[in-house]
Amino acid sequence: MDEENHELFLPLVEEENICLPLPINAVSQYWNIQLPMSEAIETAKKYGAFSGSIMIEGIESAERHGLQCKIVSSSLSELKKIIDSGIPPIVLLPGIPEITQHASIITGYSDEENTIFHYVQKGTQEGEQQEGVIPQNIFDDEWSEEGRLVIILAPSEILSKLMFENISSDQSNRLCFAAERYNILQNPEKALESLKQALEISPDNSVALHLMGTMLSTQNSSDCINLFEQSLKSNKRSYLSYNGLGNFYLKTNQFEKAENFYNKAIEINPKRSAKIYKNRAYVREKLGNISGVKDDLKKYLKIFPRAPDRGIIEQAIREL
Known part of the structure; x- marks a missing residue:
């Protein structure tokens, strides 16, 4: 570790699998633990054509091979302490x-430059690690959208020396990751059961609240409204909860409410989602705001230039 710059040096890793996400693989190798890719490939078979990352599978693999894990809701100051203890934390970002x-x-991180360093999946010709750099305030704003979750993987003797601000959130957060796995496996009953357990442990877990809200919204249950609202009480920057409310009010034809919540999500992060602009364009068309429709469709294509429906959207813009 570079003490002056508060910087850790990780091995360059390029191999990943849906059941062995690159961040888990890289941090494990930082601790000189090689997680078997063959194991991940075999586990991935049960997920069919799913193409995302299943973090809980990677975490469980790391635990089976000697590392311990904590998943906590954290803060920027605590994140720096984790780094200074020699542990490279994994964070969830938009x-x-x-x-x-x-x-x-x-x-x-660098307090002198007010920046945070990210591990980037790209190396130089010499095979050295490259980093992305982001201002600390921008990083913290984006991190806050995901409840400032941090995944800490380390040998037990090192992890046991750390004192966390919110260690009670660990099991609740782990159950959220388990619920996402059940959703991918198309087992909503088990997913809801995991989220209920998560909320029994931490009733104000904004991540669990918005995940359950999303599931109930998919089932067209108005009970999702209260869950999204509770999530926002716990985390006023929960972009996904604002967007979830917008989506529910859209499909229940409550267009003014839908636009209001889409607006609030966009205020938090105007570049996070292209689809939200297409949804708001539909809402604005229903409300008679044609100029707003045109603006939103243009923003949709600006953020998502390779959108599969680009031709249809361009034609719609021309006709407005």
Whole structure:
């Protein structure tokens, strides 16, 4: 570790699998533990054509091979302490357009430059690690959208020395990851059971609240409204909860409410999702705001230039 720059150096890793996400693989190798890719490939077979990352599978693989894991709701100051203890934390951040979220390894920080360093899946010709750099305030804003979740993987003797601000959130957060796995396996009953258990442990877990809200919204249950609202009480920057409310009010034809919540989500992060602009364009068309429709369709294509419906959207813009 570079003490002056508060920087950790991780091995360059390129191999990944839906059941062995790259951040889990890289952090495990940082601790000199090689997680078997063959094991991940075999596990992945039960997920069929799913193409995302299943973090809980990677976490469980790391635990089977000697690491311990904590998943806690954290803070920027605690994140720095974790780095200074020699542990590279994995955080959940908003995804690029049309990806809900992504996991990123934080390799260091500079208070002098007010920046956070990210591990980047790309190396130089010499095979050295490259880093992405982001201002601390922007990082913290984006991280807060995901409840400031952090995944800490380390040998038990090292992890046991750390004192966490919110260690009670660990089991509740783990159950949220388990619920996402059940959803991918198309087992909503088990997913809901996991989320109920998560909320019994931590009733104000904003992630569990919005995940359950999303599931109930999919079932067209108005009970989702209360869950999304509770999520927002716990985390006023929960983009996904604002968007979830907008989506529910859209499909129940409550267009003014839908636009209101889409607006609030966009205020938090105007670049997170392209689809939200297409949804708001539909709402605005129903409300008679044609200029707003045109603006939103243009924003949709700007954020998602490779949208499969680009031709249809361009034709719609021309006809407005």
